[in-house]
Amino acid sequence: MQLTFEGRDYELRPGESVLDAMARHGVGLPSACRVGSCQACMIRSVSGDPGPDARRGLKATWLAAGYFLACLARPSSDLTVAEPGDDAHTPARLISARPIGPGVLRVLVRPDHRLDYQPGQHVTLSRAGGITRIYSIVSLPAESARTGIELHVRVYPAGAMSGWLARARPATPLILGSPAGECFYVPGNSAGPLLLAGTGTGIAPLLAVARAALAHHHRGPVVLIHGAARPDGLYLGRQCPPALTAEAGLSWRTCLLSDGEDIAAAVTAQLAALTCPPGSVRAYLCGGARSVRRMRRALFMAGMSLADIYADQFVPAGS
């Protein structure tokens, strides 16, 4: 089979993804998660069929424009592809990157034009040198328009993105991808409790979900749980962040593995404390893959339907 890109033909092996095939031929597309969730590798089909899985989770408008995900595309016939249009990539500039707590930067980015997203979604951030990472958006859309898009970035000293961001000057050019992810607040059932649990910077998108819920006059209780392995992992502190403290119906809890606490046990305890039918609760879980998997299973076993559990697993950088 043959893959055509920018007028050149590349061999495509049966079962090989378009992303892998292009990489094998030295054409590096932006990519991060490689499992279809970050949408960093989205490209466009000019002719041919990228295969049945390649369009998973894409908006109808993008489907109509021929977009698909290179990491999931395993075509069974020849395919001609093109780079995505400008609507999938938004040029942006760094406003600031300052520590918000131990090992975490609060990064503000101003896009050249308005970025549409749902509170709780994530977005890819790319810098010169072809480095792309996924971060959750903390700010609500109105705040992003006013003061910039806020991201919480865990700093790895040798991190190709995080270490670089810590040193980058204001106004450094960046590229934002198209916001994606299922872990966002959907208005409706405003009396039902929301159980929001995140580990590490997984709490960041949940701050957006909680604040979006309150902005929509959510009436049910909103329970936020921040889990970390060690005390310094609770980068927002033990107490409820000031932006949320004034809100009635909202409670904030922390859970430390180093104190012998278990995040999966903590979320099920909170579910039980809500004393309402498990079917009326919606849960949002974000963070490391193992924690998210364990919390999800625990809530399912406690009687919640998987359909009411929105989960977002972080993929380690560079994997």
Added chain:
Amino acid sequence: MTTEISVYERLGGSLALRSVTEVFYRKVLADDLLAPYFDDVDMDRQIAKQASFLTMALGGPNEYTGDDLRSAHAGMADLDDKHFDGVLGHLADTLREFGVSEADVSAVGAVAGSARDDVLNR
């Protein structure tokens, strides 16, 4: 071709299937004999597969083939009849919880039981 109404339809079709599958999956995961086999599986993929299997067993519309079941269990050499019987037991209990008659529980059990050789790689 049969004109009889299937258990699948009597339960309420695809809408009910989701709850039936979740109750069934929860029983399997709560069983210490079976749970370890599900430690590392993706719950969404697993529940989709179980829904497809249950649709077949309940006589609903399906394109189910045993090949998938055989390859899915191929790496689990220590599976034996007690595991398979355990799963069948949870299926029967689930159906009873949804008010399915004993006659239908046995009929569904017989269809599900036909997968034994595929699951146990015989």
